[in-house]
Amino acid sequence: MSAASALKEGKSVLIDRCNIDREQRADFLKLGGSGVQKHAVVLDLPAKLCISRSVKRTDHEGNLQGGKAAAVVNRMLQKKEAPKLSEGFSRITFCYIEKDVEAAINMYSALGPGDTLSSGCFGQKNPEAKIQLGIMKFLKKVDPPGKDRLVGSNSQNSPCSKTAEEKDSDLGRLGNHSAPLEHIHQDKKDSANSESATLSGIISVDSVPTLAFPSLSTADFHFNLEKASDIIVEKVGEFVTKLGNARLVLVDLSHGSKILSLVRSKAAQKNIDPNKFFTFVGDITRLYSGGGLCCNVIANASNWRLKPGGGGVNAAIYSAAGPELESATKEIAASLAPGKALIVPLPSTSPLSVKERVTHVIHVLGPNMNPQRPNYLNNDYVKGCKILREAYSSLFESFAAILRTKKSLPQESNEISLGSQNPLGRNCFDSDQKVKREAVDECEMNKKSKSLLKEVRHHVSHTVDQKANFETEKPERLEGILGKTGTYAKHSGDKRDSRDETGSKKVWGSWSQALYQIAMHPEKHSKDVIQILDDIVVLNDLYPKARKHLLVLARVEGLDGLADVCKEHLPLLNKMQEVGLKWVERFLNEDKSLIFRLGYHSVPSMRQLHLHVISQDFDSKHLKNKKHWNSFTTPFFRDSVDVMEEVNKHGKAIIKDDESFHSMELRCHRCRSAHPNIPRLKTHISKCQAPFPNVLVENGRLVFSPDHLNKCVHSS
């Protein structure tokens, strides 16, 4: 049998069958032998859905149709017998709705070669009454009735339990469900650490305080992964021994996450106790419900304003935690400095508390190495590493503080409550008072960050040494600023007026300053910049919209965009074009098939006048939307030659700032055919060889190799 031989080769095998009763499953379970972990994913979807699917499925061997399908499904559902751990499964996941199925698929597809999942039963609904009554007995008796439906399978009765335990010690106990009985007993002795609860009818025994944290700064803040993984392992190694029985878990959502594998191997090299620290692939906001991993504390990769939104972990946590998190955070602090952490006790009404049993969120801010974001560190990894170390120290210290507050409490009753309505998740560390004090301490530390606000407001060098400036601030002044943080940042902190003498008030978002910084301090951006002259800087567009896409940047203060251009800039415009053409020449030497256009956006998104030098293949994964396309292919794109002519004639460039350009229909820039959406347009332009419209060929708007003239371009 192919499944058996694949298993022998050490492969993982997935059997997709309607194994609706125990007997049918037994044969498949035998295939595995004792060295193989056997998992079941039970799709117990609504009958209605099964029926409608059978009807739709025309290639079904049984050719089920209409009423016949309904009859078959009904008969199958009547016979169904849910799998049990005692049959030999080490893990069973129940799916009742599409979402469950999706979560299961995500969970399994995210597994890397070294990953494993905790054993136990997950997501099962309607546990029988005897199970609910039985948990105390379960804890005392080795072999309780109905044990097979309980999580934490009895090792004597599970054929695979040895494998499961071995795996457990490899990776740490991923979920508390997997805790072998002996461990549970041990943990119970330390009653302060023990906690049991029911959730949606699932019975679990959760005893180990756990902090789940994302890798800081490596996503949007572009921190080097090698360096980040060294720091994570270093800091985890430092703290893990100080945390008693508590665990640290590095979480990443993505499939085959590079940072997780780096950290895993480095942690193994350093012999860090895998029971105390391990990595986990999953959604940090659904660790318990989606992955069976109970983490009472989760870390949030925060932004300095402690605001929801943005992307990644921060957005996910705020959205999963509901408005409770935002208001709880707001009560404690208004901003967070890089390297700092802030403990926020999560209100028991927050969905994260109810569903995921999270009691505290620790906001933490790592260093920012992304030039597209404000206040980035300009590739200064000396400072970056220092701040990242500090961030992890702050995070783990905060977690330790939460643990301490828990220990200082009178011990909780050993009585274990049951009932799905009871959000017991909070009981374990419910000592808001002390935590609040801790939080206030953090808040004191955060005063430093208030000077950051001031930085942004009054001065603003994005590469400013924040630390140095913090020390110069006087707290009293800061309080005044802090009080208004919310609106303040909105109106002036986050955005700045350009110095436009004509009185037009173009407001630049904080994200739009990167080019300005590069123009002013190109030497600090050696990674991106490819040519530096007195009055011009050339760089590769960070998100090129074609095979070749350069920006020729003017180094004149106050020259933010085309609107600021006047006659005095004509020599500069001319030089920018010359420099651009030099680069085109180089590119054409490498690839004669390229065709270029040089021009400005009528209304640029990024501050500081820049000339786009862009090849007309538009072959780029970064070209994603209508605005991208239309900003290079409609009159919104102002050819350099035309701009210079207009400035020469009228002293000003003509600006097509009609917003409608961005929502114009998508037309091929060569044959002018219209396309319904970006993917179809991209398919078309990858093939279209029509000559370019005459209007582009005239006056030298297009730049190409002489060899090319007759092939792709009209000869006018």
Next chain:
DNA sequence: GTTCTAGAAC
């Protein structure tokens, strides 16, 4: 049900 876009966040 999946693909794609638009709008809001930074």
Next chain:
DNA sequence: GTTCTAGAAC
């Protein structure tokens, strides 16, 4: 500028 995602469009 990008990212994220709800919900429109297919």
